[in-house]
Amino acid sequence: MIKLIMAPLEGVTDKTFRSCYYDHFPGLNAALTPFLPIPDGVKRVPLRNLKQVALPSESPVHEIPQLLVSEPSAFLIAGRALERAGYREVNWNLGCPSRGVIRKGKGSGLMPHTDHILEILDAVLPELNINLSMKIRLGLESRDECFRLLPRLREYPISGLTLHPRLGTQMYSGSVDLDGFEKALELYGKPICYNGDIRSPGDFRSLKARFPQVEEWMIGRGLLADPFLAQKILSEVSFPDIGVNADEGADIAEPVIHPLTHREVRDFIDDLLKRMKGQFQREIALINYLKGILLFTFELESMPSEFRKELLSLKTLKEWEKFRYKIYEYFDSQ
Numbered sequence: 001m002i003k004l005i006m007a008p009l010e011g012v013t014d015k016t017f018r019s020c021y022y023d024h025f026p027g028l029n030a031a032l033t034p035f036l037p038i039p040d041g042v043k044r045v046p047l048r049n050l051k052q053v054a055l056p057s058e059s060p061v062h063e064i065p066q067l068l069v070s071e072p073s074a075f076l077i078a079g080r081a082l083e084r085a086g087y088r089e090v091n092w093n094l095g096c097p098s099r100g101v102i103r104k105g106k107g108s109g110l111m112p113h114t115d116h117i118l119e120i121l122d123a124v125l126p127e128l129n130i131n132l133s134m135k136i137r138l139g140l141e142s143r144d145e146c147f148r149l150l151p152r153l154r155e156y157p158i159s160g161l162t163l164h165p166r167l168g169t170q171m172y173s174g175s176v177d178l179d180g181f182e183k184a185l186e187l188y189g190k191p192i193c194y195n196g197d198i199r200s201p202g203d204f205r206s207l208k209a210r211f212p213q214v215e216e217w218m219i220g221r222g223l224l225a226d227p228f229l230a231q232k233i234l235s236e237v238s239f240p241d242i243g244v245n246a247d248e249g250a251d252i253a254e255p256v257i258h259p260l261t262h263r264e265v266r267d268f269i270d271d272l273l274k275r276m277k278g279q280f281q282r283e284i285a286l287i288n289y290l291k292g293i294l295l296f297t298f299e300l301e302s303m304p305s306e307f308r309k310e311l312l313s314l315k316t317l318k319e320w321e322k323f324r325y326k327i328y329e330y331f332d333s334q
């Protein structure tokens with residue numbers, strides 16, 4: 001069974017975006033939420049943090065909250081709060097490459113410290129009554145960090161492991177290290193969810209051919225650039241040559257076999273704006289949010305520079321109303 005999971009993209013795939021996305025573009029089995037930052041020494045987790053994640057009863061797609069923590073007590077306080085609120089799983093972020101996060105010894109800043117990672121798990125796992133999964137990189141500076149960790153991590157009862165085969169120092173660019181991923185699979189000896197640079201059904205096909213044992217696939221930027229990507233992977237394409245049938249995927253009510261139309265783009269953006277309006281007190285904040293989303297979605301990242309400049313200069317909803325027709329025209333001209 002192929003399982004497709006939305007990767008967390010902080011600042012983009014927030015709760016409102018995700019729920020709007022699921023309604024317009026089906027095909028996902030689960031979504032990992034952007035990290036909830038949990039400060040060291042925290043005494044309780046504010047309710048507004050938990051509200052960023054849909055409860056199992058609220059969403060058609062299973063959402064897994066992610067924590068950015070490096071201290072057992074903060075981890076447990078947040079984990080127990082999630083447990084009380086009804087979540088069944090919590091994910092631990094060991095991949096964030098931001099300098100500020102690494103400086104605090106969190107995210108990929110933890111990867112060089114195998115003993116510390118395992119000490120945290122020793123303290124947290126016996127006390128937590130919900131599943132704990134992890135999302136890691138190959139390392140902060142060297143893939144040896146991951147190769148040291150995995151043979152020991154395999155002894156721990158974590159519920160899942162996702163590996164983005166880049167180093168923290170690479171941020172999100174440079175090539176993914178598929179040889180490193182292969183070695184990680186060998187060293188861990190248990191299932192690993194693959195994440196990184198799946199942008200087309202062809203990318204999925206070649207990765208699945210190389211790693212036939214992998215069943216869970218996490219996709220971030222590719223799902224935004226082409227919101228039909230999950231459906232294309234699951235329904236347009238079957239992979240008899242590598243032993244995958246389309247009906248192994250998630251339920252797809254109506255397979256999409258046409259390229260994305262401007263109407264679908266418009267409906268999604270209009271719906272998202274409607275859902276977002278109540279959440280921003282200032283118009284400019286809403287416009288800035290929209291700009292951030294648009295730079296990632298619908299292949300607009302490769303828009304001509306003049307067009308991008310105009311988008312970035314928008315300040316009011318009135319200006320947006322005029323500009324949006326240009327987006328649709330641009331879209332139809334592609």
Ligand SMILES: Cc1cc2nc3c(=O)[nH]c(=O)nc-3n(C[C@H](O)[C@H](O)[C@H](O)COP(=O)(O)O)c2cc1C
Pocket residue numbers: 007008009010011012033034035066093095096135164172195196197198218219220221222
């Ligand atoms: C803007 C942005 C925000 C991200 N935020 C998170 C995050 O909150 N938690 C996390 O584990 N990874 C985060 N990531 C990493 C992605 O989840 C993913 O691992 C990475 O983009 C590679 O997958 P992709 O090539 O399919 O996008 C972020 C990436 C980007 C570009």
